[in-house]
Amino acid sequence: MHRANDYYGHSAVLARYCGVPGEQPPRIHGYLQHGWNIGDGMAADHEYVAGVPLFLWSERVRRRAWSMGRRETYVVGAPWAYLLRLRPEPPAAPAREGTIWYPFHGWEGQHVRGDHARLIDRIKHTETGPVTVCLYWQEFWTADVRRRYERAGFRVICHGYRGNAHQAGDPEFLDRQLTELRQHRRVASNRLSSAVWYGILAGCEPAVYGDPMVLENEDPTHGGQARIRRQWSGLHGEQIDIAQAHAAAVNELGADRMAPPAELRQLFRWTRAAARVRENAL
Structure with missing residues (x-):
């Protein structure tokens, strides 16, 4: 359909x-x-x-x-x-290390405006281990954005192509995402999002911090970012209670x-x- x-x-x-x-x-x-x-x-x-x-x-x-x-x-x-x-995660899986960081992204119809340099500084100040930055395909193929994170010393990846009205998404997208998440101890973003919920359910310690940036013509219906920060206040910060986060992820992901x-x-x-x-x- x-x-x-x-x-x-x-x-x-x-x-x-x-x-x-x-x-x-x-x-x-x-x-x-x-x-x-x-x-x-x-x-x-x-x-x-x-x-x-x-x-x-x-x-x-x-x-x-x-x-x-x-x-x-x-x-x-x-x-x-x-x-x-x-x-299921293998019982003898290698020890996780570092953080996988998902900067908030737009899509083909709406672009994100924000200060990547300031976000990079915040990440470097906060994270103590190696950092992998996962960009949406648009940002990944925007050389200026990708190189900012590469020059900061981060490993920069993209999980694949989401799909659009004329083309199906990459069927291996979620598999690649799961493989990456299970290699990292922490998952973080500047907005509470699907990627953060996924990381929590996959066993990562979550964090949500930094400039949330602005989405062009963002729809304020249902309360927008103000409601998210209010309703899920315990899911925002550099250190989050893991038990609380896991219970919330089970509910939100059904x-x-x-x-x-x-x-x-x-x-x-x-x-x-x-x-x-x-x-x-x-």
Whole structure:
């Protein structure tokens, strides 16, 4: 249905979990929330067909969607939670070190304005170990931005391409992100975001500090950054209580609301695709 379902390889991860292999996952019948937000789970810049099912990450988001008149909603948890189920951390994993830092980024339709030099100074003042800076693909391919972080002595990476209205996202995006997070002791950003929640659930110590920067024409609906800092005040700072952060991440990513493969196949209308796979295996 909606191309955003393929962003970050979300549909590919869920297809793996559901036992529906193939280079191209089946189309999800409905809209899958593709990023953490404080509204109804839907991206403000996308159009939606009334009555189409919404597959949301958490009960908090479902309640907000219901209050806005969106009735056919299902809490299924974030694809990230399913990836962790698919790839449990090895018991003898190498010791983690350093910090992976995610500067707040824009997207193709909105750009971020902020002082990268000041943010770099804050990172160098705060972090004691090696730092990996992960940039969104736009910033990564903007030489001036990327080189600022490289000249600061940071390792600079990009997890891949998110996807857009005409092209699916990189199906290995989340796998690369998980591999990187599990190599680092800390995860940090200048805004509370999906990447921070992912890092917490993957076992990183979180931090949210520094200039939050400004997104062009940022939508203040649902309260914006002021509400985020107010509602999740305990998740902001250079040192955060790990137990509190983990409990919040479980709630926000719906890690306690995951559905079994058979239920997801039914919700997504993937039952026929799964049946074809079984037939081909005989």
